[in-house]
Amino acid sequence: MAPRVLVSDKLSPTAVDIFKHHGIEVDYQPDLGKDKEKLLAIIDQYDGLAIRSATKVTEKLINAATNLKVVGRAGIGVDNVDIPAASRRGIIVMNTPFGNSITTAEHAIAMIFAVARQIPEANASTHNGKWEKNRFMGVEITGKTLGVIGCGNIGSVVAMRAIGLKMHVVAFDPFLSQQRAEELGVEKVELDELFARADFITLHTPLTDKTRGIINAAAIAKMKDGVRIINCARGGLVVEADLVEALKSGKVAGAGIDVFENEPATENPLFNLPNVVCTPHLGASTTEAQENVALQVAEQMSDYLIKGAVTNAINMPSISAEEAPRLKPFIKLAEVLGAFVGQVTEEAIREVEVVFDGSTAAMNTRALISAALAGLIRPQVSDVNMVSAPIMAKERGVILSEVKRDKSGVFDGYIKLTVKTSAKTRSIAGTVFSDGKPRFIQIKGINLDAEVGEHMLYTTNYDTPGIIGLLGTICAKHGVNIANFQLGRNRPGGDAIALLYLDAPFPENVLQELKATDSIISAKPLHFDVSA
Numbered sequence: 001m002a003p004r005v006l007v008s009d010k011l012s013p014t015a016v017d018i019f020k021h022h023g024i025e026v027d028y029q030p031d032l033g034k035d036k037e038k039l040l041a042i043i044d045q046y047d048g049l050a051i052r053s054a055t056k057v058t059e060k061l062i063n064a065a066t067n068l069k070v071v072g073r074a075g076i077g078v079d080n081v082d083i084p085a086a087s088r089r090g091i092i093v094m095n096t097p098f099g100n101s102i103t104t105a106e107h108a109i110a111m112i113f114a115v116a117r118q119i120p121e122a123n124a125s126t127h128n129g130k131w132e133k134n135r136f137m138g139v140e141i142t143g144k145t146l147g148v149i150g151c152g153n154i155g156s157v158v159a160m161r162a163i164g165l166k167m168h169v170v171a172f173d174p175f176l177s178q179q180r181a182e183e184l185g186v187e188k189v190e191l192d193e194l195f196a197r198a199d200f201i202t203l204h205t206p207l208t209d210k211t212r213g214i215i216n217a218a219a220i221a222k223m224k225d226g227v228r229i230i231n232c233a234r235g236g237l238v239v240e241a242d243l244v245e246a247l248k249s250g251k252v253a254g255a256g257i258d259v260f261e262n263e264p265a266t267e268n269p270l271f272n273l274p275n276v277v278c279t280p281h282l283g284a285s286t287t288e289a290q291e292n293v294a295l296q297v298a299e300q301m302s303d304y305l306i307k308g309a310v311t312n313a314i315n316m317p318s319i320s321a322e323e324a325p326r327l328k329p330f331i332k333l334a335e336v337l338g339a340f341v342g343q344v345t346e347e348a349i350r351e352v353e354v355v356f357d358g359s360t361a362a363m364n365t366r367a368l369i370s371a372a373l374a375g376l377i378r379p380q381v382s383d384v385n386m387v388s389a390p391i392m393a394k395e396r397g398v399i400l401s402e403v404k405r406d407k408s409g410v411f412d413g414y415i416k417l418t419v420k421t422s423a424k425t426r427s428i429a430g431t432v433f434s435d436g437k438p439r440f441i442q443i444k445g446i447n448l449d450a451e452v453g454e455h456m457l458y459t460t461n462y463d464t465p466g467i468i469g470l471l472g473t474i475c476a477k478h479g480v481n482i483a484n485f486q487l488g489r490n491r492p493g494g495d496a497i498a499l500l501y502l503d504a505p506f507p508e509n510v511l512q513e514l515k516a517t518d519s520i521i522s523a524k525p526l527h528f529d530v531s532a
């Protein structure tokens with residue numbers, strides 16, 4: 001059945017065309033994002049949800065979205081999506097990080113001019129037939145200092161445009177390197193210095209616990225008298241009540257505000273103050289940007305739903321459309337390795353080490369580790385997947401390590417998973433053969449070559465004569481056909497294992513019969529998802 005995508009915010013029709021082109025059934029309901037109850041009632045019908053900022057993807061919505069695999073945000077900020085809730089449910093959240101950067105930067109520059117010359121108020125006054133030439137005395141921006149807080153995609157475009165307009169730019173961004181600052185032609189400064197020097201301040205950070213309220217009364221007190229503040233990033237960055245006070249006192253001479261603490265902002269203390277220019281979150285609203293983000297989000301979501309490629313996901317490592325087909329069998333391998341250990345482990349897992357040997361070391365190891373963790377956790381938590389597994393492992397305090405090394409054996413490459421619990425250390429290695437199917441090649445350090453079947457039986461036993469006969473006889477007695485039988489041992493007479501690939505599940509009630517024999521130490525029926 002074709003995947004189904006719901007578009008619940010106003011996206012360019014290009015998105016709909018792209019989904020259809022990829023054979024995806026698409027339901028375009030641009031106003032649904034505002035109707036929480038209706039959205040909640042129908043969300044379980046969809047594999048994908050494409051949104052802008054009006055749709056709030058809350059934990060409640062996510063819990064109701066029983067089929068949802070991907071949320072695509074046509075834009076940058078994903079603060080309207082509960083990412084931890086989506087991750088716990090294994091739903092990928094993607095955004096389109098660059099599609100509207102230039103447009104938003106241009107809006108910030110437009111705000112700087114609008115505030116410097118009070119253009120909106122002068123416009124309204126002139127339309128009203130008043131010729132208030134003396135009322136609107138502006139300031140030049142040439143030679144003024146612009147303080148850019150957050151110098152990422154948008155902040156750096158703003159900085160470059162401002163330099164072109166002959167402003168001097170100082171930037172505060174803890175992740176801005178000195179080299180990048182020099183390339184951009186900005187002066188990297190600490191926040192207090194920016195506050196002390198800037199004539200205009202423009203915000204371009206995400207809204208995080210660190211940035212929330214970054215412009216508050218204390219910050220404003222450190223600024224120059226007559227400073228002008230622009231916010232085209234996120235509402236919560238500015239404490240609106242503090243800004244209102246500062247505007248009223250004249251400490252702040254003007255503000256350009258595109259984003260608000262509560263949106264849609266139909267009432268706000270900033271409204272109707274002199275020299276406050278407000279726009280209704282229009283930063284990304286140009287034909288070009290909306291075309292870019294709609295196209296990008298629809299391509300990304302289609303690639304994921306159809307090919308398993310992951311681009312610009314917030315909560316999962318990227319897998320390009322080109323690498324997806326080559327990676328897929330190794331993802332399956334990593335999953336079955338995890339599933340093997342997960343099924344034989346009953347104690348809490350403390351440490352997981354994943355070794356990537358030879359060709360596997362050059363692959364997308366983050367994705368492979370996520371798959372191994374998903375396989376490992378699934379016997380305990382059935383709906384875990386590659387998105388939620390790393391989070392669950394972290395929440396459970398599992399210490400994770402990764403080793404990449406050159407080819408060390410006969411195989412071009414293999415993956416070895418070692419899992420430590422309070423009781424013991426278990427390890428298993430596997431590779432993918434030319435038929436694209438996973439093989440177990442080592443268990444507990446014992447070499448073997450076992451195809452992976454849906455139903456298997458794993459035993460540890462003494463290396464004594466008659467094991468094949470014993471297991472064969474018991475399986476035959478209970479009508480279980482053996483498709484493949486692999487034995488291995490560390491040395492003659494030492495530790496031995498057997499792995500049987502069965503046509504049907506090994507009956508649980510026969511386990512006691514097996515364990516009661518003198519030769520079998522432990523026996524565990526295993527199940528693997530071998531679907532492609």
Ligand SMILES: NC(=O)c1ccc[n+]([C@@H]2O[C@H](COP(=O)([O-])OP(=O)(O)OC[C@H]3O[C@@H](n4cnc5c(N)ncnc54)[C@H](O)[C@@H]3O)[C@@H](O)[C@H]2O)c1
Nearest residue numbers: 077104150151152153154173175204205206232233283284
């Ligand atoms: N108004 C709109 O319509 C609109 C459109 C697009 C983006 N946005 C918003 O603009 C903001 C910037 O987007 P972007 O694409 O440039 O993001 P980005 O991730 O490219 O850049 C953000 C920058 O902020 C920096 N940063 C993080 N924490 C910081 C802190 N405590 N102090 C200073 N800098 C910090 C980061 O290092 C990064 O360089 C986001 O909040 C985004 O949601 C708004």
Ligand SMILES: O=C(O)CC[C@@H](O)C(=O)O
Nearest residue numbers: 052053075076077100284
């Ligand atoms: O979709 C929009 O109009 C706003 C987008 C913007 O806030 C973003 O974060 O990309």
